[in-house]
Amino acid sequence: MSQGVMSTGEGMRIFPDVEACIDCGGCVVACKRTWDREIQNQRIDITTMAEGVAGPQGENADKTGRLEAGENPGETSLPMQCYHCENAPCVSVCPTNALQKEDDGFVAVHEDLCVGCQYCLSGCPFGAPQFPDSDDGSAQIFGTGGIMDKCTGCRERQEVQKGPACAEECATDAILVGGAGEIADELEQRGSQPFFNDEAMEVIFGAEDAQLFQTDQQEQ
Numbered sequence: 001m002s003q004g005v006m007s008t009g010e011g012m013r014i015f016p017d018v019e020a021c022i023d024c025g026g027c028v029v030a031c032k033r034t035w036d037r038e039i040q041n042q043r044i045d046i047t048t049m050a051e052g053v054a055g056p057q058g059e060n061a062d063k064t065g066r067l068e069a070g071e072n073p074g075e076t077s078l079p080m081q082c083y084h085c086e087n088a089p090c091v092s093v094c095p096t097n098a099l100q101k102e103d104d105g106f107v108a109v110h111e112d113l114c115v116g117c118q119y120c121l122s123g124c125p126f127g128a129p130q131f132p133d134s135d136d137g138s139a140q141i142f143g144t145g146g147i148m149d150k151c152t153g154c155r156e157r158q159e160v161q162k163g164p165a166c167a168e169e170c171a172t173d174a175i176l177v178g179g180a181g182e183i184a185d186e187l188e189q190r191g192s193q194p195f196f197n198d199e200a201m202e203v204i205f206g207a208e209d210a211q212l213f214q215t216d217q218q219e220q
């Protein structure tokens, strides 16, 4: 297993380490190959800021800290996928219950209930929902977005104790998988910080678990 995959299955979370991501695209390829996604449908995307800008040297150059301080972080890349949020806004805004937070923690799409209204696209702060068929016939005729698709967390793989394909194939272990405490500990050990602000962390992890990530920042 990848060193970023600490535990799988019920209660797991997926979370990016921006200090480690090098924008190689390996996660995107791994996901597409594993799940045979269409060319226009990416269940994981890499957002890169300050592309080509030289930053401080070092494997862990405290890009998040520098961004917060208004300093040059250098090129900073962030793998974005569905984080299977504890307080998932997509679930809250879905009018047909097509999106559900399941008992094991995964946020799942029930395709038979999706009417393609795209409310989830507005609700998700992380750009996870995809509508690959939005240009197709019925979607155009009825003005819907087609059936929503997003990162599944590789639930099928996790159910047989395999890590998500994107995390397993990440060359720099920039995609962390495990319990909230495991992820917080791993980030601390690496000298990395969460990229997201407090509000986003509470969406992803819930108010209680989000505090696991705040300890170091509050002490500084």
Ligand code: SF4
Binding pocket: 081, 082, 083, 084, 085, 088, 089, 090, 091, 107, 123, 124, 125, 126, 127, 128, 129, 150
């Ligand atoms: S809000 Fe976005 S990232 Fe969070 S569970 Fe919903 S689709 Fe996934």
Ligand code: SF4
Binding pocket: 030, 031, 032, 034, 035, 043, 044, 081, 150, 151, 152, 153, 154, 164, 165, 166, 167
């Ligand atoms: S967890 Fe699986 S479905 Fe989600 S982005 Fe990674 S490879 Fe794709």
